């Protein structure tokens with residue numbers, strides 16, 4: 001099974017994709033460490049916690065319960081877990097294991113980043129979305145009322161441990177949400193991955209082992225390469241945000257309670273694809289292909305609560321905006337992108353209208 005590496009100036013770690021890897025979690029702990037704090041929701045713990053407990057056998061560990069939900073991806077949740085760590089005797093030798101979907105990966109990573117000014121974290125992703133995306137790359141954080149992930153830190157993990165078998169218990173809506181980030185990786189950097197999503201939908205939807213392995217392995221490879229080249233999103237890493245400028249605005253506009261993140265990214269990619277065509281960067285044919293593949297993995301929750309005029313001002317809150325100028329990641333083909341600043345507001349409005357129509 002493959003292992004991929006992220007190398008930055010300060011860190012090097014591996015993302016290991018291996019069936020049963022949770023049961024040997026101890027192999028990935030540093031030689032010297034104090035208490036281990038496992039952040040997990042009750043549902044994930046009930047389904048797969050015993051593998052992690054086996055993996056931690058012989059270590060001094062505690063579970064920190066996170067109730068789950070994008071609405072609770074807030075600083076208050078991090079503070080509550082940090083308070084609990086203090087109560088349980090956590091110190092600078094402690095370590096966090098973020099065991100769950102992307103929300104747990106982001107919050108658990110953020111907790112580790114700021115607890116006593118920073119302790120290590122091991123990421124164990126259990127949703128498709130977190131295996132193909134959230135657990136790798138070191139972006140951690142929480143939402144503000146004003147926008148998605150507006151507080152946080154880059155905090156690279158010690159290791160990422162991915163067991164594709166845990167995906168078999170994932171509810172179908174959550175599985176489909178993860179597929180949109182896979183399509184994103186195909187559009188921005190990997191035509192064969194895009195063709196898998198386009199031509200092998202029955203295998204993908206059946207969670208056929210070979211299809212899952214290709215989606216996870218190719219996505220993790222792309223993320224590791226991009227993050228190694230540009231850890232702090234000064235340039236290349238922006239491409240991983242394809243579909244997110246409008247997608248994040250949709251999440252915030254509906255108070256993080258209507259769309260799953262992956263669903264918002266799916267709709268955001270449709271908007272970004274219309275925009276790419278309107279801006280003259282993408283052919284009609286490629287634009288139609290991308291929109292068809294995204295729609296094939298629907299349905300999406302109703303877009304009825306969304307209004308273009310309410311989404312437009314939210315775009316400026318995107319972290320890629322600089323002094324009021326929004327930077328859009330546009331597709332220029334299947335597997336290639338360009339970051340473009342200063343597109344006319346009318347063009348952006350039209351792309352969003354076409355998406356909501």
Ligand SMILES: NC(=O)c1ccc[n+]([C@@H]2O[C@H](COP(=O)([O-])OP(=O)(O)OC[C@H]3O[C@@H](n4cnc5c(N)ncnc54)[C@H](O)[C@@H]3O)[C@@H](O)[C@H]2O)c1
Nearest residue numbers: 041101102103104126127129130133134139166169170261
């Ligand atoms: N840091 C990054 O690079 C990055 C990348 C992509 C997304 N994200 C973030 O990830 C979050 C979305 O993550 P998500 O889609 O994984 O949602 P999530 O974390 O809410 O998980 C989805 C649901 O599935 C449950 N679940 C998890 N694993 C399961 C399993 N194996 N079986 C059954 N149920 C399981 C969870 O408890 C939860 O209810 C968003 O907040 C997004 O901003 C971060």
Ligand SMILES: O=C(O)C(=O)C[C@@H](O)[C@H](O)[C@H](O)COP(=O)(O)O
Nearest residue numbers: 133137139148149237240241244319
């Ligand atoms: O890793 C990245 O870089 C990404 O942009 C991946 C995204 O899929 C992810 O949703 C990320 O959390 C978005 O980051 P943000 O900086 O736009 O909040």
Ligand SMILES: [Zn+2]
Nearest residue numbers: 181244261265
């Ligand atoms: Zn995302």
